[in-house]
Amino acid sequence: MSASILILGACGQIGTELTLALRELYGNEAVVASDIREGGEELMNTGPFELLDATDYTALEDVVMHYEVQEIYLMAAMLSAASEKFPERAWNLNMNSLFNVLNLAKEQKIDKVFWPSSIAVFGKHTPKERTPQRTIMEPSTVYGISKQAGERWCNYYHRKFGVDVRSVRYPGLISWKTLPGGGTTDYAVEIFHEALNQNSYCCFLKDDAKLPMMFMEDAIKATIQIMAVAEESISVRSSYNLSSMSFSPAELAASIQTHLPDFKISYDPDFRQEIAATWPSSIDDSVARKDWGWSPKFDLEQTTAIMLQKLKEKR
Ligand code: AKB
Numbered sequence: 520m521s522a523s524i525l526i527l528g529a530c531g532q533i534g535t536e537l538t539l540a541l542r543e544l545y546g547n548e549a550v551v552a553s554d555i556r557e558g559g560e561e562l563m564n565t566g567p568f569e570l571l572d573a574t575d576y577t578a579l580e581d582v583v584m585h586y587e588v589q590e591i592y593l594m595a596a597m598l599s600a601a602s603e604k605f606p607e608r609a610w611n612l613n614m615n616s617l618f619n620v621l622n623l624a625k626e627q628k629i630d631k632v633f634w635p636s637s638i639a640v641f642g643k644h645t646p647k648e649r650t651p652q653r654t655i656m657e658p659s660t661v662y663g664i665s666k667q668a669g670e671r672w673c674n675y676y677h678r679k680f681g682v683d684v685r686s687v688r689y690p691g692l693i694s695w696k697t698l699p700g701g702g703t704t705d706y707a708v709e710i711f712h713e714a715l716n717q718n719s720y721c722c723f724l725k726d727d728a729k730l731p732m733m734f735m736e737d738a739i740k741a742t743i744q745i746m747a748v749a750e751e752s753i754s755v756r757s758s759y760n761l762s763s764m765s766f767s768p769a770e771l772a773a774s775i776q777t778h779l780p781d782f783k784i785s786y787d788p789d790f791r792q793e794i795a796a797t798w799p800s801s802i803d804d805s806v807a808r809k810d811w812g813w814s815p816k817f818d819l820e821q822t823t824a825i826m827l828q829k830l831k832e833k834r
Pocket residue numbers: 598599600636637638639662689690691692701702703704705
């Protein structure tokens with residue numbers, strides 16, 4: 520059997536939609552999904568799947584050899600809120616999985632790597648509005664530290680060993696197919712489910728906690744696009760800033776109210792508010808736009824309309 524793309528962490532929020540999009544593009548058999556647990560029906564039934572722990576180098580190498588993998592998308596990670604609860608587990612998962620994949624590329628067992636970074640690389644001393652590509656970072660969370668270290672390792676492996684690793688700093692991602700888990704921006708998905716379930720939502724961030732966000736279809740487009748462009752187009756080998764919209768919980772609630780006028784939001788901020796307070800409000804992604812033509816499609820109004828519509832259909 521031969522395939523060319525392997526997704527690690529394929530059953531998570533991004534992995535699920537990325538796997539389905541890549542299968543659509545390159546054919547079902549060409550895209551191997553893997554995770555430490557099985558995923559949803561569509562993902563499991565449309566192409567090859569392997570139970571695989573991304574921190575196990577030998578098991579990973581076996582899968583790479585078996586399927587003749589050329590490209591790996593490393594989507595397995597512990598997100599910001601969960602990482603604060605399990606710092607060492609988060610560090611081990613987030614860093615060891617990255618080293619495994621970078622080393623496979625260094626040993627020329629694979630050709631190309633996608634690894635996601637995050638707005639979590641920034642910290643409280645970073646300029647908050649239109650955060651530049653290159654700026655003060657100083658992340659304060661375990662997740663942010665792992666992402667910043669990961670960016671430096673990607674850059675190092677590219678410079679020292681010529682590894683073709685590409686990366687974007689995802690903002691909070693909004694999707695209807697799979698729930699996020701363990702993130703600070705998860706509220707922006709939960710709110711839609713609760714709006715339809717009980718017409719109200721209690722938010723764990725403050726009303727004015729404005730953060731950079733993106734509809735999943737745009738995030739998948741960016742991921743596929745950066746992996747498809749010529750190597751010479753990539754001038755940033757740490758990770759690219761990526762942006763589409765920014766909003767606060769109060770602004771998202773107001774957008775939902777244009778469809779569900781009786782929807783009510785209340786606020787009970789917890790430790791995730793402290794994390795959100797250190798992250799940017801908006802991102803300057805002009806370098807990604809210039810280097811590989813990035814341009815988002817979905818704004819808040821479109822995202823709200825699609826989320827409510829798709830989740831209603833799912834019910
Ligand atoms: C999180 O909230 O931890 C993630 C992220 C912004 O990387 N969604």
